[in-house]
Amino acid sequence: MSDSVISAFDGLVAAAPPAASTPKLDTACVIGGSIAGLLAARVLSDHARRVVIIERDELPATGQSRPSVPQDHQVHTLLPAGHRWVERWLPGFTQEALDMGAVLADAGAGRVLTAFDGHPQAPSHADHHLLTCSRPFLEARIRARVLARPGVSLVRGRATGLSYRDGAVSAVSYTDGTAEHTLAADFVVDAMGRGSRLSEWISQDGYDKPALERLESPINYATALFERDVQFTDLDVPCALALCSPGAGPDGVSVAAANAVEDKQWLVMLMGYGDDRPGRTIDDFRAACAALLPVFAQATAGAVTRDIVTYHQAESRRRHFTGLGRFPARLVVVGDAVASFNPVYGQGMSSAALHGSCLSAYLAGDPDLTRPATDFFALQQLVVDAAWAVSAGGDSARLDALAGVEPPEDVRRQRWALQQVIGASIVDGSVACSFNDVSYMLRHPATLADPALLERAVAANQNLE
Ligand SMILES: Cc1cc2nc3c(=O)[nH]c(=O)nc-3n(C[C@H](O)[C@H](O)[C@H](O)COP(=O)(O)OP(=O)(O)OC[C@H]3O[C@@H](n4cnc5c(N)ncnc54)[C@H](O)[C@@H]3O)c2cc1C
Known part of the structure; x- marks a missing residue:
């Protein structure tokens, strides 16, 4: 992979x-008012006089689940x-969230516990x-902060x-x-x-349909909420991840x-692959x-405040x-509509934020809007x-192991290198950081293919033997 x-x-x-x-744009329209849509609307508010979000769900003012985001009962870690x-886009957001009961976990200081087969990372x-x-x-x-931006509004409706x-x-x-309504944009x-229908819409209108890539990744989530002990302090671990x-x-x-969340609760998730449906x-x-x-024992010791909710997903997808060859100008796609991964890697919302960063860079570059x-x-x-690469890499390794498939030499080398880094991250804080x-x-x-990192990881693992 090149340095560029x-x-x-x-x-x-x-x-x-x-x-x-x-503002070089008059009216920008975002279809879908979830995390990716809200962050795109925030970006567009720097470049358009008016930003209108069209969202089909009724949106609760406070944090309640809603029908079109069925995964929202499950643990969601914002990386x-x-x-x-x-x-950066919504200055003061973190402090406000903390004041309302969210928790900030300092991973560098060991307040996020990541463990591989019971061995915590350094x-x-x-x-x-x-x-x-x-x-x-x-x-x-x-949502509250994005809608408070000048020129940003939300209408309830299903885009067709x-x-x-x-x-x-x-x-x-x-x-x-x-x-029926039409919004000029x-x-x-x-x-x-x-589940975006955009590909079908544009192909019916004579444009090219993007190829859909799928990777089997059958996951079963079970998530429940528990009362958090009143003795819980800033010195405890508010965020734990166990990989087996x-x-x-x-x-x-x-x-x-296990994540310590608002209202003095623990949100705890168990995940199994294939036929494994833990919890x-x-x-x-x-x-x-x-x-x-x-x-995990501590996080589940309190009274249950919301019973187990399960979620199954069969595959990762990208478009x-x-x-x-033919794609409409003045149209982009962000968030899960482009790619949705095995959620255990926690990448969805941060990917959406980085798509927003791409949109910001694109619009700041004064693009030719007559072209796609x-x-x-x-x-x-x-x-x-x-x-x-992270999500499909992990899932392909699991699928190959299950099927007894021997991968090509370069893939074998990559997987070996990753295992060296993971193993060394238990004893070496610098490797854990990378x-x-x-x-x-x-x-x-x-960056994990850096020879110096690999050398350090191999040495750390040899010292362990
Ligand atoms: C089990 C599970 C766990 C996850 N855990 C994590 C995690 O730990 N960390 C993380 O970062 N990510 C996680 N994710 C991913 C995360 O949920 C998504 O990446 C995130 O919600 C961003 O998605 P989005 O905004 O692109 O789409 P969605 O959240 O799916 O929202 C799409 C929106 O579009 C609206 N919509 C759809 N069609 C129309 C229409 N025709 N007209 C108007 N509105 C429409 C819907 O109502 C909805 O509001 C997890 C996902 C799953 C399934």
Whole structure:
């Protein structure tokens, strides 16, 4: 992987919003008012006189679940890459969230526990912070702040299609259940999530349909909420992640997570692959947690405040928007509508934030809006490739192991190198820092192929033997 890819990714992570807004667009329309749509609307508020979000769900003012985001009962960890962008776009966001009961976990100081088969990672002393709260809480807080921006508004309705003028999108049609409406727009963002119908819309209208890539990744989540002990303090671990090798976790657990969240609760998740469905009852759930690590036993000791909610997803998906022959101008796609991964890697919301960073860079570059946004999609591909490499890389290794498939030599070498880094991260804080930089989407996965890092990891593992 070339250094230019790594530095372009670094640039997307570290960029800043423009100092002042310079509207070149009149009305920008974002279809879908979830995390990706809200962050895109925030970006567009720097470049358009008016930003209208069309969202089909009724949106609760406070953090409650809603029908079109069925995954929102599950643990959602906002990785540092996403968190930093949210704070940059919405200054004061973190403090407000903390005042309302969210928790900030200092991973560098060892307040985030990441354990591999029960062995905790060494503290990395890096500037890595994770904001822990429930997904509905996070979305409600982001929504309130984005809608408070001048010119940003939300209408309730289900988008049904696009209109075009001279090869560019010019309007969005939507229905509010009683009447059909048309919103004229000179820039449109599809943030309709994993089930987006945009590909069908544009192909019916004579444009190219992006290829859909799927990777089997059958995951079963079970998440419950528990009362948090009143004795819990800032010195306790508010965020824990346990990763288990195949067959090593209790009750078929492959991954478990416990996040201290608002309203003095613990949000605790167990995940199994394929036929493994850990935590069917609260007793099973607690027993599996007790067999994992003390923090999971502590997190599930209190009264149950919301019973187990399960979620199944069969595959990771990505749609390829680069290299299309005919695609409408003034149209981009962000968030899960582009790619949705195995969620255990926690990349979805931070990917959406980085897509927002791509959109910000694209619009700041004064693009030719009479042509398709190929520069945007090329930049975004960098982000999607990085997230896909982590998620699909892990899932392919599991599938190969299950099927007894021997991968090609280069893939074998990559997997061996990753195992060296993971193993060494238990004893070496510097290796843990490099690994977490990638896990937290702050750096491109290609940085893990650095020979100096690998040498250090191999030496640390040899000292362990
Ligand atoms: C089990 C699970 C756990 C996850 N855990 C994490 C995690 O720990 N960390 C993380 O970062 N990510 C996680 N994710 C991913 C995360 O949920 C998504 O990446 C995130 O919600 C961003 O998605 P989005 O905004 O693109 O789409 P969505 O959240 O799916 O929202 C799409 C929106 O579009 C609206 N919409 C759809 N069609 C229309 C239409 N025609 N008209 C108007 N509105 C429409 C919907 O109502 C909805 O509001 C997890 C996902 C799953 C499934």
